[in-house]
Amino acid sequence: MSMKKRLGIGLGLALLVTAADQASKAAILEVMRPPGVEGTPFLGQGLIPVTPFLDFSLSWNSGVSFGLGNNHGDWNVLFFTVLAVVIGAGLFRWMATSKGLILLTSQGLVLGGALGNVIDRLRYGAVVDFLYVHIGAFNWWPNFNLADSAICTGAVLMVFDSLFAERLSHKNSR
Numbered sequence: 001m002s003m004k005k006r007l008g009i010g011l012g013l014a015l016l017v018t019a020a021d022q023a024s025k026a027a028i029l030e031v032m033r034p035p036g037v038e039g040t041p042f043l044g045q046g047l048i049p050v051t052p053f054l055d056f057s058l059s060w061n062s063g064v065s066f067g068l069g070n071n072h073g074d075w076n077v078l079f080f081t082v083l084a085v086v087i088g089a090g091l092f093r094w095m096a097t098s099k100g101l102i103l104l105t106s107q108g109l110v111l112g113g114a115l116g117n118v119i120d121r122l123r124y125g126a127v128v129d130f131l132y133v134h135i136g137a138f139n140w141w142p143n144f145n146l147a148d149s150a151i152c153t154g155a156v157l158m159v160f161d162s163l164f165a166e167r168l169s170h171k172n173s174r
Contacts, residue, residue: 003096010095010108017112021146022119025128032058032130040124053135059143060126077121084114084121102161109154116147 032044044058062077088111095107120127129143 010104013108014112017150018115021116028130055132057132059129062126084118106154106157109150113147113150
């Protein structure tokens with residue numbers, strides 16, 4: 001597969017993930033915005049039940065996954081944006097040389113999720129999280145968004161690819 005085709009697949013998926021993430025966040029901000037409130041971030045209007053195990057609940061995350069570093073520090077936007085850009089550049093470079101479709105898919109998912117969250121940091125100073133999953137009394141899982149889901153799915157696919165994808169190795173041949 002040519003480098004152009006590899007980048008087309010990976011970047012196409014990344015753009016699709018970013019667009020879906022941003023559209024979902026725009027919709028939830030519209031639904032959760034209290035009347036008369038213009039700016040962001042703002043407090044949402046409680047829980048919106050969707051299914052017995054999924055609610056919409058708006059929160060703003062100025063840290064990283066699972067709220068780590070979510071101290072609303074002045075340096076958070078800059079630090080986490082630069083970190084995401086550096087990781088994204090590395091993924092882009094890796095994508096240009098990747099061979100398998102699973103690996104390209106995982107890279108596209110991670111890159112798209114990272115871009116979606118970087119856009120939030122630059123627009124709002126924090127990431128919009130709104131998906132709240134719970135099972136009965138097990139309601140300790142933090143809010144997340146489509147970008148976070150794409151990043152986690154991409155990471156799992158990378159691990160899967162590294163463990164199970166067939167690669168020829170000539171290290172042990174004589």
